Amino acid sequence: MMTQKSETITYLLGSEAGTLLRYRLFNEVYLPGTKRCLSDFPTNPDMEILEIGCGIGDTACYFAEALVPDGHVTAFDQSPDLIEIANRRAAELDLKNVTFVCAKVQDFPFPSDRYDFAHTRYVLS
Numbered sequence: 001m002m003t004q005k006s007e008t009i010t011y012l013l014g015s016e017a018g019t020l021l022r023y024r025l026f027n028e029v030y031l032p033g034t035k036r037c038l039s040d041f042p043t044n045p046d047m048e049i050l051e052i053g054c055g056i057g058d059t060a061c062y063f064a065e066a067l068v069p070d071g072h073v074t075a076f077d078q079s080p081d082l083i084e085i086a087n088r089r090a091a092e093l094d095l096k097n098v099t100f101v102c103a104k105v106q107d108f109p110f111p112s113d114r115y116d117f118a119h120t121r122y123v124l125s
């Protein structure tokens with residue numbers, strides 16, 4: 001779902017702040033199913049989770065708040081607008097154990113042996 005435009009890659013579904021409502025609705029529809037899938041999720045106190053293509057950060061905040069309150073979540077997305085929204089959301093929830101990073105999957109600037117669990121949902125590229 002991506003088009004190559006000279007040096008720039010454009011995500012066709014849109015990832016600027018103007019698409020926020022769509023992301024909110026998307027999460028309203030899919031978060032209950034995601035929670036069901038993760039209901040037997042095995043956690044340990046200092047678990048490190050990586051979320052790939054986190055969008056506005058709803059699932060990352062869910063991990064940080066409900067699943068690994070004593071662990072840590074690193075979540076990244078290529079869109080600076082969405083990362084800003086995700087950071088605001090984490091601040092509203094007073095979450096100190098989630099870090100949002102603006103990065104592309106292709107660059108993957110994270111140590112590959114650091115995480116206990118990696119999660120991604122609907123990243124169509």
Ligand SMILES: C[S@@+](CC[C@H](N)C(=O)[O-])C[C@H]1O[C@@H](n2cnc3c(N)ncnc32)[C@H](O)[C@@H]1O
Pocket residue numbers: 011013015026027052053054055056058059076077078079082103104105106120121122123124125
């Ligand atoms: C349909 S949204 C899903 C967002 C989130 N995973 C969720 O389930 O709410 C897809 C997300 O993947 C991100 N994305 C697409 N290609 C990416 C890439 N190559 N590197 C990082 N993020 C990417 C987009 O910016 C967008 O936020």
